[in-house]
Amino acid sequence: MSTIKPLLSVRNLTKRFGPGCEDCESLTGPTQNRNQCPTCKTILGCGEVSFDLYPNEVLGIVGESGSGKTTLLRALHFDFEVTSGEMFFSYLSENNELTDLIKQIQDVNLFTTTNYVKRKVRNFLTGIIYQNPLMGINLNISAGGNIAEKMLMAEWRNLQTIRNRSKYLFQKTEMPLERIDQSPKDFSGGMQQRVQISKALASNPVLLFLDEVTTGLDLSVQAGVLDLIRNIQREFRFSMIVISHDFGVIRLLTERCMVMKNGKVIEHGLTDQILEDPVHPYTQLLVSSQL
């Protein structure tokens, strides 16, 4: 039996917004059909979420608005402290510069490590693409500068290498090279999203987080951005976690997915199984509500 080690293992990840009380656990979640504790008003962002993500794998997360998808992703990106849970990263790199970091994080619960290590994992090993491009890119610097910023954060030093990679990614994301020195301020939504993608990919991450990256773009632009992401993932073979409330996106990009409701994962499985044979009543509703 050959077993591959997961790249990312998450166990019992819980994030509550608020002080929390004894009732939180029993009064929130899908069976109670709410995510706010009536006693202390604390909100369950996500609760007891566990999963493994393998190298070169794309995992989807679907669920209604407010179900905790973004909270989960931002927790994995160390955007805030979690309430409880474990996160392990296991990665074999051929890149010598990463060897120290990788040794350092082996078998370590990343949620409880120092901010220094968290920042390193975030900058060296991951990338994130937000729904709103303005969360991921800075309008006061040029498009190329935005892409370069991610490499600088990953401690790339050679300015020529950085410049060349920015240009390479610009072309890879089908952007007109002559606009690399302009501010993304004047770019269309689709173009801004492409800059965000370049930036996220700049430091060669092994794990990419995508939060509703096509919501808000018009349909033809959506298709282009999705195809781009799909092709780039197949070429570079990094792992991705993709959030979407659109099963079309999930079908296009993922082979496995999890369904969330009121902060909890209520069903998970192979994407074709979730779509064709949803078991949980709520998943059946979600699937049948698709256009």
Place this chain on the structure above:
Amino acid sequence: MNNIILQVENLEKKFELYLPEKKVFFAFQNINFNLYQGEFFSISGPSGSGKSSLLKCLYRTYKTTKGSIFYRSSRYGIVDFTKLQEQSVLNIRSNEMSYVSQFLNVIPRISALNLVAEPLIRKNIPQGIAIERAKEMLSRLNIPTNLFDSSPLTFSGGEKQRVNIARAVIWNPSLLLLDEPTASLDEKSEKIVKKILVTMKKSGSTLIGIFHNKKLINQISDRVFLFRKEE
């Protein structure tokens, strides 16, 4: 009996639908059979008797509700496919087991050629070789060359079905599940498909198929499994 590749025991598929109101019914119950390596096994029965559902359970597109499917994997040994870890199921799907659906369900905006080459590229076969072999396969199935670069979404029913078959057989899976793959084909295309399937069988693959054409069933199957409608 070490040449059994699939052992289906007491298999049941129950649907519990909650919309528009709760409804519970069985697609099939109590299904038992063994499948031997290199065999061509046909499933036959009236419409709605659960044939497609069984095939989908064998591929894990449907969750089995009772029973076991022991599958002999070249990679994992004998496993209960109904309980196997998802990651391993995906691995088996790209290296051992293939499925031709009754209806083509492809991703838009991808050309027929790339769709057919994809399973090879996934197995790390160089792009150029994969594309060449995809061209050969499509030509063999009589898809006109001028359609290679178009998305099958715009193809005729028969053309779609042939692309679907091309995609499933191009990488020589050791187990092939076929759900009415010849339903919308003319006689000539059906003959070509039949020839491809027979060649696969000769090379050692095991095939399970649902066909409507009685003559075809008799010509290619080693055994026929009869489904009755669940009452």
